[in-house]
Amino acid sequence: MAWGGVEAAQVQRGRVSGSGHEIGHLHGDRLADLPFPVRVREELVAAGKAWEHHVLPQTGWTSYRIRDEGDVEGALELFRMNYERLVDRGKG
Numbered sequence: 001m002a003w004g005g006v007e008a009a010q011v012q013r014g015r016v017s018g019s020g021h022e023i024g025h026l027h028g029d030r031l032a033d034l035p036f037p038v039r040v041r042e043e044l045v046a047a048g049k050a051w052e053h054h055v056l057p058q059t060g061w062t063s064y065r066i067r068d069e070g071d072v073e074g075a076l077e078l079f080r081m082n083y084e085r086l087v088d089r090g091k092g
Contacts, residue, residue: 023082032064
């Protein structure tokens, strides 16, 4: 929440409320889902930094499994990457 314009919100599954753009969401404390353009998702998957989305593998959505504390940094890196991408686009 320390990043400018970022809010935490609970939303119904499959629905994002408000006029902002979602940088990602968590399923409990073990799985992060983040939306990227398909090209970026392909690069992240090829580099082993994320996985194809667990339900929507043909989209730009990625999934990142958080197995232990060591994985938290990788999840934060993806959230930061998506945040910066949206800020650069003028949407953040």
